[in-house]
Amino acid sequence: MLKKSLSLAVAAATLLAAAPVLADDVKIGFLADITGPIAGFAPGMVDAANLAITNVNDQGGILGGDTLVSVLADSACDGGAAGPAADRLVNAENVVAIFGGFCSGATIAGANGSAIPGNVVMISPASTAPAVAELDDNDLVFRDVVPDSIQGVKAAELLLAQGTKEVGLTYVNNDYGSGLAGAFADAFVAGGGKVLSNVAHEDGKADYRPEIGQIEASGATTLVIYGYENAGGGAILNQAIEAGSFTQFMGGDGMAGEALLSSRNAADLEGMILTQAAAAAGPSFDALDALTKAAGQDVNGTYVTNSYDAVFLLALAIEKSGAADRNGISAALRDVANAPGEVILPGEWAKAKELIAAGTDINYEGASGTVEFDAVGDVAGAINYFLVEGGAVVNKGLVE
Template sequence: MNTRLTGIALSALMAGAAAAGPAAAQDVEIGAVMPLTGDLADFGETSSKGVELAIKEINAAGGVLGEDLGLSIADTRTSPQAGVDAAKKLVNVENVAGLVGALSSGVTIPIAKSVSSQEGVPQISNASTSPVITNLEDNGYLFRTIPSDQLQGVVLGDIVYDEGVRSVAAVYVNNDYGEGLAEVFKSQFEKRGGKVTTMLPYEKGKASYRGELSNAASGDPDALLLVGYPENGITILRQALEEAYFDQFIMTDGMKTPKVVEAIGGQYLANTIGSTPTAFDTDGAEAFTKAYQDEYGSLPPKPFIDTAYDGTYLLALAMQAAGSTDGEKVRDALHDVSNPPGVKVGPGEWAKALEALKNGEEVNYEGAAGPHDFDENGDVPGIIEHWTFTEDGGVKTIRKVTGGGA
């Protein structure tokens, strides 16, 4: 596979691709806007593997439009401006025909507004869950392979109330993701009869959050809801424990990584109530897991890897179905290849998809994370995992929930 790295330092993930030297020019190329540094770097590296795995499979089974599918990856640094700059370079210099990413909603939205919708380049985020995205003015070019936090927030509100928690202080990263998810949680939790005692946004990059935590602890709520990312979230958790402000924590997808429990200690986090969008239990999920393990080893207990893989497959399928890399045609074809009717194709079935399209049949991709039936807003259905950390430093699934709203 030809991988072009744009304006970033190579991570260990990309060492093998770098050894092969710069990529040759590709007739068909996509870009990935990933946080290989910054707050979400822990997820950016693994999401990039999901993209790479899909491309390796596609190229091994015939490529796209008769050509190998090329890949350029650019680092968003989990920064809105850096993300926009990275996307502009991918689109205007590398001439990519589609984008996978970004992860943070606070980065994805500016890219959609300033780049993909303006340049006519389809963009599929594998991790951006802000409810704002649903009605964003994006000319139909922004899609996502992960459900809106309109679902996650409702399900989490139900889970927390059902676990016996009656009062919560919410601390959230000050961006579209943090605010959107915290607001939906608050609405559902209070609908159930709970009370959110405070809603406090926090700024990234601070050495101390003791002031915010002191305010959050006022009124002695039962638990702290932390909607954030590992880099600053670990600091918040550590200081909450050091000052004995909280010993019960609620976390969301941005904090679901072994990095958190390794930094804090499982003995302090074993009662965590966590939520994240997750994969449906399907044959596609099993096939993806096996393929990932064969290529990279054990699949990490982190979100967004399978959805990055699916976003890549969907872009490639849309190009093949459209017979073109023209942005408008690919945008429209994304709805066709993601929805029934059509021959069902899943992870590792690129050759089957090519054969069906060659025969004039429609295809319906059901992916590693499940079905991605894009609606008119580019949104998909979903399922939410209730998870927790374990005393021995692991991450454990409690159950999967298909909906909320009691």
């Protein structure tokens, strides 16, 4: 399903990028990691983002009837690729805002290289590294995903509450991995636990036995992996299973997704814990669930809710700013996202346009959770944990 969805997403985005852009088109750039270590997540994210654009255009368009379009650039979850990709969006395509990047390193590179100098607002649906919040960004970089400073702490608290006091830890050597591992390790030690071994790994290797052996030698029987399932993190998991030295595994959102079990013997992963930002429950989630079902999409896909919310919020901010240029979008974003205001749910574009035109405050309630941007453009949120149980990944609810 993912491969088919990716093909459709890429094909659709390619057509959008190749089609002649009319004078009244308003362009949002998609700085999307459609290749690289999170390519398995990207299809659902791109599809959801384009669904938000479809909802806008089907309800009268933007700024008095203009057409909202997406322009795709592949950042490949890599800062080296993200720089030129963002440059094309900002300086060649002249987008008014950017959805993305997905990986933290890609977001940081795209922001520093082009978006910030070009006065372009970005909203990332998936860049969780603490370093994103530390950018000198002129209030241009936002994200509607829970940062790793929360996910890492909650993961540590969960293991400690379950009686695990010693772990081995490995993380992909980039902003995402080091940030999440750092938050986890600090909280785990502060709570009385011991990190017996803390080993960085690089993606793209065939053999991770040296890293695994170093962790084995520490005596750890619980292995925490903060990496990507279809890159180094997944290879480490496979080789650690073969080694047979670990009785428990834990991973973050980068290890989640359908491929985790589809390419492995589920019995080998029985009891594995995964953490991920919790989607909202209630009217907002239900509204997006209905929209995605009608479009043949899955609302429960990784970062699907965050992706839809990010693009719908950008559209609302452009509408609120009153012009198809880059000025004023940052300030307008908080106006449409943060309380107070009349509540807008996913898909309620016509209602939002009417209220904005009347000068009425609105408050978009996201399917990914309540979106209230703080001073650095972050949102608060909750963390769910999942357990591999009986051959399936089961949502066990919030980490309290």
